[in-house]
Amino acid sequence: MLELIVISTLNGVLFGMLLFLMASGLTVIFSMLGVLNFAHASFYMLGAFFGFQISRWVGFWPALIIAPLLAGAIGAAVERFGLRRVHKNGHVAELLFTFGLAFAIEEIVQIIWGKSPVDFRVPPALDFPAFTIFSTNYPAFKMFMLVVSIVIFIGLLVVLKRTRIGLIVQAALTHPHMVGHLGHNVGRIFMLVFGVGTALAAVAGVIAGPALVTQSNMAGLLGPILFVVVVVGGLGSLPGAFLASLLIGLLQTFAVSMNGSLAGAFGPLSPDYAATWLSDIWNVTIAQIAPIMPYLLLVLVLMFRPMGLLGTRDT
Amino acid sequence: MSDLATSVAPPLPAAADKIKFYGIWLAVIVALLVLPRVFTSGGSLTTFSLIGISIIFALSYNILLGQTGMLSFGHAVYYGLGGFLAIHAINIVVRNKLAIPLPLIPLIGGVTGLLFAALLGWVSTRRSGTAFAMISLGLAELVASSALILRTFFGGEAGVSANRTKVYRLFDWSFGPQTQIYYLVAAWTLLAIVAMYALTRTPLGRMCNAVRDNPERVQFVGYDPHIIRYLAFCFSGFFAGIAGALAAINFEIANSAYLGAVQSGTVLFATYIGGIGFFIGPIVGAIFVTILSLGLSDLTPVWQLYFGLIFIAVVMYAPGGLTGLLMMHRPLIRAGTLTRVLPSYAVAFVPTLAMITGLMLAIETVVHFTVNPGDDSHIKSFGIPFDAASPYIWTIAALLIVGGFVLARKSWTRVAHAWDEALGSAREKGFAA
Numbered sequence: 001m002l003e004l005i006v007i008s009t010l011n012g013v014l015f016g017m018l019l020f021l022m023a024s025g026l027t028v029i030f031s032m033l034g035v036l037n038f039a040h041a042s043f044y045m046l047g048a049f050f051g052f053q054i055s056r057w058v059g060f061w062p063a064l065i066i067a068p069l070l071a072g073a074i075g076a077a078v079e080r081f082g083l084r085r086v087h088k089n090g091h092v093a094e095l096l097f098t099f100g101l102a103f104a105i106e107e108i109v110q111i112i113w114g115k116s117p118v119d120f121r122v123p124p125a126l127d128f129p130a131f132t133i134f135s136t137n138y139p140a141f142k143m144f145m146l147v148v149s150i151v152i153f154i155g156l157l158v159v160l161k162r163t164r165i166g167l168i169v170q171a172a173l174t175h176p177h178m179v180g181h182l183g184h185n186v187g188r189i190f191m192l193v194f195g196v197g198t199a200l201a202a203v204a205g206v207i208a209g210p211a212l213v214t215q216s217n218m219a220g221l222l223g224p225i226l227f228v229v230v231v232v233g234g235l236g237s238l239p240g241a242f243l244a245s246l247l248i249g250l251l252q253t254f255a256v257s258m259n260g261s262l263a264g265a266f267g268p269l270s271p272d273y274a275a276t277w278l279s280d281i282w283n284v285t286i287a288q289i290a291p292i293m294p295y296l297l298l299v300l301v302l303m304f305r306p307m308g309l310l311g312t313r314d315t
Numbered sequence: 316m317s318d319l320a321t322s323v324a325p326p327l328p329a330a331a332d333k334i335k336f337y338g339i340w341l342a343v344i345v346a347l348l349v350l351p352r353v354f355t356s357g358g359s360l361t362t363f364s365l366i367g368i369s370i371i372f373a374l375s376y377n378i379l380l381g382q383t384g385m386l387s388f389g390h391a392v393y394y395g396l397g398g399f400l401a402i403h404a405i406n407i408v409v410r411n412k413l414a415i416p417l418p419l420i421p422l423i424g425g426v427t428g429l430l431f432a433a434l435l436g437w438v439s440t441r442r443s444g445t446a447f448a449m450i451s452l453g454l455a456e457l458v459a460s461s462a463l464i465l466r467t468f469f470g471g472e473a474g475v476s477a478n479r480t481k482v483y484r485l486f487d488w489s490f491g492p493q494t495q496i497y498y499l500v501a502a503w504t505l506l507a508i509v510a511m512y513a514l515t516r517t518p519l520g521r522m523c524n525a526v527r528d529n530p531e532r533v534q535f536v537g538y539d540p541h542i543i544r545y546l547a548f549c550f551s552g553f554f555a556g557i558a559g560a561l562a563a564i565n566f567e568i569a570n571s572a573y574l575g576a577v578q579s580g581t582v583l584f585a586t587y588i589g590g591i592g593f594f595i596g597p598i599v600g601a602i603f604v605t606i607l608s609l610g611l612s613d614l615t616p617v618w619q620l621y622f623g624l625i626f627i628a629v630v631m632y633a634p635g636g637l638t639g640l641l642m643m644h645r646p647l648i649r650a651g652t653l654t655r656v657l658p659s660y661a662v663a664f665v666p667t668l669a670m671i672t673g674l675m676l677a678i679e680t681v682v683h684f685t686v687n688p689g690d691d692s693h694i695k696s697f698g699i700p701f702d703a704a705s706p707y708i709w710t711i712a713a714l715l716i717v718g719g720f721v722l723a724r725k726s727w728t729r730v731a732h733a734w735d736e737a738l739g740s741a742r743e744k745g746f747a748a
Contacts, residue, residue: 036445082631089634092386095448096587097630099388103580104623111617112685220576224456227449235446280465288464295457299438302450306441 003134008253014142016241016249017149021204022222023229024156031236032172032193034091035083038098039089039221042105043198046071048214049113060123061243068202075198081190084142097241102219110216117215145207152203159237228294232301234311243309248294255290340509347501351494352431360493363567366605367497367504368561373510373597375554380583381591382515383547384527385440386448389455390555390582395574396431397424397556398563399469405477405564416485421503421560428556429549436548436551441541443530455579474570478562484598490564500561507554512594514550523547582609588629590636590748599638617682621675650741659726659733666722673715676701680708 004157026040050067051060058066078101086097121127122141129137160166168189180186212218228250233240262282301308328336350363360514372394379385401424408415435458439450462469469475480491489493514520521544525533530540563569572578581604589600607625611618633640647653683694683703694703 030445036449082627085326085631086634089630091445092380092384093630093634094585095386097446097627099580099583100623100627100630104620104627107617107620107623114686224452228453230451231446231449235449280467284464292457292460292464295453295460298453299457300449302438302441308494 004257006133007138008257009250010138010142012250012253013252014146014249015248016246017146017153018204019206019226019229019249020242020245021149022201022226023233024153024238024247025138025200026226027233027238027241028169028193028231029197030176030230032169032176032247032256033079033083033094033190034176035094035098036227036230036235037194037197038095038118038223039078039102039105039197040098041074041226042102042220043071043201044208045109045216045219046105046308048120048209048218049109049118049205050202051206052113052118052214053273055120055123060125064203064206067068067206068199069218071202071205072195072199077190077197078198079194080218083194084187087182098304100222106216106219113216115216119214120209120214122210139211141211141235144210148203148207152200156200165189165192183207225294228243228298232294232298234308237308237310240308240310248297249299251293252290255286255293258286261285319733325363334683341510342362344505347505350501351497356492360497362563362605362609364493364497364500364561365609366602367500368558368565369552369582369585369601370504370598370604371507371561372558372582373589373601374508375551375558376549376582376586377591377594377597378511378514378523378547378554382520382527383523383544383594385443385544385548386451387578387579388448388452388583389458389579390451390551391574391576391578392435392455392458393428393552393555394559394562394582395462395571397428397559397570398569398573399475400424400427400556401560401563402475402477402569403468405479405482406475408483409478409481411485414483417482417488417490418480418485418499418502419563419710420482421557424451424560424563425553425557428559429553432549432552436545436552440544440548443526443540443544453698455574455576459571459574459576469571470569472571474568474572476568479564479567496565498548500565503557503561507557508598511554518644519543519546556623563689584595584626588626590638590640592635592643593638593642596636596638600636603637615679615682616686617678620678646746647737647740650744650746652737655737655740656730659730663723663726664732666719666726668719669715670719670723671709673719676708676712677716679703680712 022040023045026037029040030036047067050070051063054063054066082097082101083094086093122139126139126141126144128140130140130143131138158166160170168179168184172189179189225248229244230241232248233242233244261284334641341631351360354360354363369496372390376387376390379387379390396707401420404415404420404423405417407413409422439447439454442450482490490496490499522533522538525536525538526540526543526547533540533543559573562573585600585604586597587600588604589598590596608618608622611621615621629636635643644653644656647656679694680703694701
């Protein structure tokens with residue numbers, strides 16, 4: 001039991017930090033530009049596939065740097081030549097633009113790398129068990145993922161709290177128009193923030209690629225969870241996104257490792273109901289409903305706190 | 316008091332307007348009746364049925380997006396649940412030999428859509444804008460994933476099937492042949508179009524528009540935007556359920572794809588490409604997108620990419636959709652200044668077409684080398700054979716894209732100037748605001 005708790009906590013924090021790597025970019029972009037980037041998970045996927053391709057050519061470590069830069073450059077270009085054009089047509093058009101973009105990116109990735117998973121391996125330098133707790137080997141690569149996401153998290157915190165550009169971004173979180181009135185080049189800041197945000201998502205993609213499955217549907221699988229994170233945390237709230245990321249990360253990993261079901265708790269259902277839909281609910285295990293946990297959480301939060309956990313803005 | 320009321324009431328429509336109004340509906344009925352006589356093949360009847368279903372679905376979606384300003388990413392939930400309930404209803408009717416004829420089954424789908432919209436809508440319509448969009452996405456994922464868990468009801472991956480010909484027969488219609496299904500779909504499409512058009516003319520329909528444009532002011536007037544959004548959501552779920560039930564009857568099967576994100580995305584594409592600003596927009600979009608997806612999938616393996624690119628192009632360059640583009644020209648036609656724009660259109664058309672051709676050539680070439688790299692390089696796409704390995708093709712593609720782009724930019728600037736001039740003179744004549 002203790003083993004399960006320790007391992008699941010580690011995995012949960014890891015998944016949560018990965019989610020936050022993406023959710024942070026998404027939140028800052030949303031706060032500044034007012035548009036929820038539907039294609040954010042697609043940049044995560046692009047990061048994973050770029051990382052895979054570049055690590056084949058020059059190795060994993062250069063890929064860890066180059067792939068996010070590349071994805072960030074694409075992100076900046078999308079903002080400069082796409083979103084800025086659409087901006088005058090309102091937020092719905094912007095959201096739809098990123099929706100179409102997500103669709104197109106998935107198609108392009110499918111054309112180039114195919115529909116089946118690619119063989120993105122853990123680099124040999126990190127392919128060993130880091131430590132053993134209760135007879136379970138914990139892979140070093142997962143520790144590396146955790147370290148990278150924590151380092152970036154601290155880096156983000158320092159940039160946001162201690163630098164001039166961080167000051168402007170922070171100001172834009174709450175008073176986006178005032179920042180423009182103060183004479184900052186808002187267009188360039190937007191492009192920069194969009195580029196950095198998508199690059200962060202791509203970093204998450206490169207480090208998650210070898211550990212999870214690198215496949216053309218990974219954006220479609222993760223995207224909705226990402227949006228749940230930002231809505232549950234409160235749209236536009238960075239601390240809220242952090243809290244919700246960890247919450248959903250832990251919730252999902254703990255659910256996956258649990259085997260309980262109603263049948264397990266209250267005994268098997270009487271045979272009369274065996275063929276009805278009630279038996280599905282009765283026999284389903286917690287592990288099986290793990291994928292829908294975030295959405296259940298979403299519904300609960302919306303019922304009792306429509307603004308999100310730490311949200312203040314009504315959009 | 317009564318004085319005021321009479322002066323506020325709108326004037327009764329003139330006879331000519333009445334004839335025009337009812338004439339359009341009459342023309343639609345005649346067209347629906349005549350269509351299967353003109354195009355008799357089974358394939359075209361299936362296409363017409365699919366178009367009818369997607370018209371209802373797209374119009375129901377536009378109650379949300381166009382009329383009330385709610386962008387939903389999960390509208391297929393109500394479509395799919397309507398479809399599932401319809402299939403189960405058919406099975407129950409067949410098993411118990413109930414006297415319910417097939418034409419009434421879509422109503423069961425509609426009521427299902429209404430019930431689930433009433434259930435899920437209360438939570439999701441509390442927020443509008445971006446939050447609503449994300450919530451609709453989350454709820455859609457919730458329902459779609461639950462459908463895979465509740466296997467006995469949703470039939471798992473395979474889905475649930477039924478036999479529509481075994482249902483209680485009225486007037487000896489078996490609903491086996493596609494013609495009879497076509498007439499069923501056509502009748503329901505007409506009913507749904509009339510009902511949804513009527514809905515836009517009711518006070519509720521007007522308040523929906525008000526909520527879309529200025530929810531704060533709606534509150535000051537004394538309405539609750541949440542309630543209005545909720546009502547619109549319920550109506551929309553009802554018609555989506557009808558569309559889903561018709562689809563289930565047409566295919567005689569309902570599976571989890573009905574509920575999925577692809578279905579939600581398709582209806583969004585159809586509605587937006589058609590144009591959300593006019594009632595007829597989603598109808599145009601549904602026809603266009605259905606024909607396009609059926610036609611393109613025969614021509615190229617990567618038709619979904621083209622689909623996505625068309626959607627992005629519409630969002631970027633024609634936010635009013637196809638109908639918006641056409642309606643833009645109405646004041647010019649009335650003022651008779653359209654002829655001033657047409658020459659510049661003709662000039663802009665050539666480089667734009669060149670650029671699109673170049674892009675398509677490049678995409679098809681890249682697709683050849685990535686999707687089936689080992690095959691013969693002499694490929695055929697859109698019915699035109701060419702050699703994907705030849706450097707000439709690559710050069711031509713690059714030239715077309717770059718040259719077309721540069722020239723298209725210049726020529727579209729000229730179009731904009733001509734447009735301003737034509738609209739300016741239309742304004743002088745009093746035909747445009």
